[in-house]
Amino acid sequence: MTWEAVIGLEVHVQLATRTKIFCRCPNRFGAEPNTLVCPVCLGYPGTLPVLNGAAVDLAARLALALGCRVHAESFFARKNYFYADLPKGYQISQYDRPLAEGGELPLARHDKRLRLHRLHLEEDAGKLLHEAPGGAALDGVSLVDFNRCGVPLVEIVSEPDLATPAEAEDSLRSLHQVLLYTGTSDGNLEEGSLRCDANVSLRPAGARALGTKVEIKNLNSFRNVARALEAEIARQGELLAAGATVVHETRGFDAERGVTWPLRGKEEAHDYRYFPEPDLPPLRLAAERLERLRAQLPELPWARRARFTETLGLPAADAAELAASPALADYFEATAALCAAAPRTVGNWVRNELLRELKERPGGLVRAPSPARLAALVDLVERGELSAAAAKSVLGALWEGDESPRAAMERLGLAQVRDDDRLVTWIEEVLAAHPESVAELRGGNVKVLSFLIGQVMKRSAGRADPKRVRALLAAALGGAVPAP
Secondary structure (H helix, E strand, O other): OOEEEEEEEEEEEEOOOOEOOOOOOEOOOOOOOOOOOOOOOOOOOOOOOOOOHHHHHHHHHHHHHOOOEEOOEEOOEEEEOOOOOOOOOEEEEOOOOOOEEOOEEEOOOOOOEEEEEEEEEEEOOOEEEOEOOOOOEOOOOOEEEHHHOOOEEEEEEEOOOEOOHHHHHHHHHHHHHHHHHHOOOOOOOOOOOEEEEEEEEEEEOOOOOOOOOEEEEEEOOHHHHHHHHHHHHHHHHHHHHOOOOOOOEEEEEEOOOOEEEEEEEOOOHHHHOOEEOOOOOOEEOOHHHHHHHHHOOOOOHHHHHHHHHHOOOOOHHHHHHHOOOHHHHHHHHHHHHHOOOOHHHHHHHHHHHHHHHHHHOOOHHHHOOOHHHHHHHHHHHHOOOOOHHHHHHHHHHHOOOOOOHHHHHHHHOOOOEOOHHHHHHHHHHHHHHOHHHHHHHHOOOOOHHHHHHHHHHHHOOOOEOHHHHHHHHHHHOOOOOOOO
16 A cells, blocks of 8 residues: 655744743853743742743744734643653643634745644743763763743644655744744754654545654754654554554654654643643733734745745745845845846855855854955956856955955966966967877867866966867867867
């Protein structure tokens, strides 16, 4: 039998507030363990929560960006469970009356929109540490850091609309872009600002009924979302092919071994004994407040991708890459506005050469050459004053100071050689050094032409104009060089 996967996501997003959701403790990553705590977030008897208005605004802003129906009235509830990182013995969350429902997320790399089921506010729990700070082993114990208790979260639950691990990875990356564009979270997976649980089941191809669902918890990277789903789909497929049944459970993912492993039986809503939070009144949002938040929304990533393709003529894949973050999209647009080259050419420089340099250098875009300097560099190449190969060296030099691309080009001696006499001298030296290649070219092996041009470029240290070299080679060899 042929099986098909059905995938849904549950994503927790830490909101970018200065303080926690129900107290005034700082919302900050990286502090010494158990230093950002108070009686409220530690659940001391007699303390009362006070809702953080900034967290509400950020959650509503994100919901509006995703096209959700934001309810004028929602309610908080207590989600009861016993775990070492939950000092109160319950989590303040939302249950049957969430902040928002519906909405959809357009994917960046797939022609698909992921429908959303609900979006609600809740507080985070603490963090269990199974090794000592610095990585030392703990002998049969775990440590608890309560700094994260009470950090404001938004939980986003999708509909089971995804069919492949690649779509699931794209969904998480696309949501990450929305977080950056709206400023609602930094979306840092390594620090836990964005955490994903994936639900997956298999069913016979073409069937409508869902199979037995398995939840994979705490996936900590975009790639591991896809890897974990690939492993779990393979595992379930093997079970079903053997006539066995899939157990409804929660599993973890071992990234080193590439397999999922059982954690516990899957909880249902009744296991948490939800009941209304007695210490918090209903959350009511005035229509004026929602309209103000809607009016403040920026151009969202899918709109920017569409504009890049429709008005700037970029291929869809290029537009998706350049619009992946607002900072990169802003940089590209500023460079294109200052450059005489076509936007597609500028996009290639940003996507290929600039991003390559960024991967090798600390500091990100704030340390990169300004859009004006990159535009000037691209213009030098477009005017034929600098070869594309040499321009890469100039781009690297621009990170070191504030000199202009032209000054860096001249200092490094990389200006493109446009003197035909020098080019002909190099060509004659190459032809004399490789008579067998010349014979092959005359015999009709046009592949040898690239080798000969490369040898001329090598002698010129990358400063010769390849187009001019080809033309002069054609003149030197008569009709042996085919037209480009």
